[in-house]
Amino acid sequence: MQPKVFDSWLAVDRKGLYCRPGGFHIDPHGPAEKAIVTHAHADHARPGLGAALATEETLAIMQTRLGDGAPKTPQALAYGEVLKIGDVSVWLAPAGHVLGSAQVVIEWEGVRAVVSGDYKRQADPTCAPFELVPCDLFVTEATFALPVFRHGDPAEEIGKLLRSVEQFPERTHAVGAYGLGKTQRVIKLLREAGYDRPIWLHGALQETCATYERFGIDLGDLRPATGEKRETLRGEIVLGPPSAITDRWSRRLADPVTAFASGWMRVRARARQRGVELPIVLSDHADWDELVQTIEETGAGEIWVTHGQEDALLHHIQMTGKRGRALRLIGFEEEEDQ
Structure with missing residues (x-):
C-alpha cells in the first residue's frame, strides 16, 4: 500500500489525528465532537470532548481528573471488543502504559492501522500488559527514541x-x-x-x-x-x-x-x-530497544512517528526498508510522568 492511500483516510488536522471514514479524532488536543482516547494523561485526554470512546478505566480516571470537563457522552469499550463506526471497525488493545491505556486498532477496506498512544513493554503490576497487534500502518510514540535510553530493571x-x-x-x-x-x-x-x-x-x-x-x-x-x-x-x-x-x-x-x-x-x-x-530510572514509556522491537514485530510497512525524539527513529526505520514519516502533532508536551 502506498503512503497516499493511508493519507486518504488518516489525516492530521488542526485537532490532531483524524479518521475520515469513521469521523473521529484520536487523542485530539482540544475540544472535538467525536474522539477515541488512548489513556487519561493530560496531553492525551483533554477537556471539552463530546462523544468519547475509551476503556472503562480511562473514562473513570478522566472523570476524576477533569470533573465537569470530562466527556459529555462517554462510551466504554473493553479490550478486544469490536465496534463498527460506519464502515470502520475499531477495537482497543492494551498498551501497557498506565491503567486503562490502549492502542487504537482501526480496520477499513482490508487495511489495518494501529495508533499506539503511549506504551511500554516492561512488566507493570498496575496495568494490563502490552499486546502486539500486527498491522499495515503503525503510529508510534518516540518519547525515548535515542539509543542512550535503555531503562533497565x-x-x-x-x-x-x-x-x-x-x-x-x-x-x-x-x-x-x-x-x-x-x-x-x-x-x-x-x-x-x-x-x-x-x-x-x-x-x-x-x-x-x-x-x-x-x-x-x-x-x-x-x-x-x-x-x-x-x-x-x-x-x-x-x-x-x-x-x-x-x-x-x-x-x-x-x-x-x-x-x-x-x-x-x-x-x-x-x-x-x-x-x-x-x-x-523508571519510565512508563518504551525505551529505544522496545521501540525498535515493536516496530519490527508489527510487520507494518509504514511507520508514523509522533511526539518525541523523531529523527533517530526515522533514520532507523528507513535503514530497515520501511517507510517512515514524522507527524509532528502539536499538543503533546513533555510530561513529568516519563
Missing part, C-alpha cells in the same frame, strides 16, 4: 530507594512521581519488594490512587502526608508530584532525600538541574 531501581531508606533512617525520602501511573507503579513495586510500612501521599495523588484501588489494584497502607508532623515522617517514604518535591511543600519534611522516578533520570544533567539527590 525496575526492581533494581526500587532497590536503590530501599537501600537509601535503610542507610538514612533519620531522613524522609521524598519521591517525585507523576500522579497517574508512575505513583501507583512505584507503590506497587515497593510492595513487591517487601516494603509493608505506610506510604505517605501528597494530596494531589490521593484521588487517582483511590481510583486504581476501585479497579482492584491493591496499594496497601496509604496515608496523607499533608499536615502530618515532621517527626512522624522521619524515615518514611513520601510521594508527591515532581513539582512539589522541590517547592515549599517539601520543607515540612525531615531533612528530605530528594528522589525522582523518571526515564529522564538516565541523563545525569537532568537530575542535577532538578536538584535530585536520588535519581530513579
Whole structure:
C-alpha cells in the first residue's frame, strides 16, 4: 500500500489525528465532537470532548481528573471488543502504559492501522500488559527514541530507594512521581519488594490512587502526608508530584532525600538541574530497544512517528526498508510522568 492511500483516510488536522471514514479524532488536543482516547494523561485526554470512546478505566480516571470537563457522552469499550463506526471497525488493545491505556486498532477496506498512544513493554503490576497487534500502518510514540535510553530493571531501581531508606533512617525520602501511573507503579513495586510500612501521599495523588484501588489494584497502607508532623515522617517514604518535591511543600519534611522516578533520570544533567539527590530510572514509556522491537514485530510497512525524539527513529526505520514519516502533532508536551 502506498503512503497516499493511508493519507486518504488518516489525516492530521488542526485537532490532531483524524479518521475520515469513521469521523473521529484520536487523542485530539482540544475540544472535538467525536474522539477515541488512548489513556487519561493530560496531553492525551483533554477537556471539552463530546462523544468519547475509551476503556472503562480511562473514562473513570478522566472523570476524576477533569470533573465537569470530562466527556459529555462517554462510551466504554473493553479490550478486544469490536465496534463498527460506519464502515470502520475499531477495537482497543492494551498498551501497557498506565491503567486503562490502549492502542487504537482501526480496520477499513482490508487495511489495518494501529495508533499506539503511549506504551511500554516492561512488566507493570498496575496495568494490563502490552499486546502486539500486527498491522499495515503503525503510529508510534518516540518519547525515548535515542539509543542512550535503555531503562533497565525496575526492581533494581526500587532497590536503590530501599537501600537509601535503610542507610538514612533519620531522613524522609521524598519521591517525585507523576500522579497517574508512575505513583501507583512505584507503590506497587515497593510492595513487591517487601516494603509493608505506610506510604505517605501528597494530596494531589490521593484521588487517582483511590481510583486504581476501585479497579482492584491493591496499594496497601496509604496515608496523607499533608499536615502530618515532621517527626512522624522521619524515615518514611513520601510521594508527591515532581513539582512539589522541590517547592515549599517539601520543607515540612525531615531533612528530605530528594528522589525522582523518571526515564529522564538516565541523563545525569537532568537530575542535577532538578536538584535530585536520588535519581530513579523508571519510565512508563518504551525505551529505544522496545521501540525498535515493536516496530519490527508489527510487520507494518509504514511507520508514523509522533511526539518525541523523531529523527533517530526515522533514520532507523528507513535503514530497515520501511517507510517512515514524522507527524509532528502539536499538543503533546513533555510530561513529568516519563
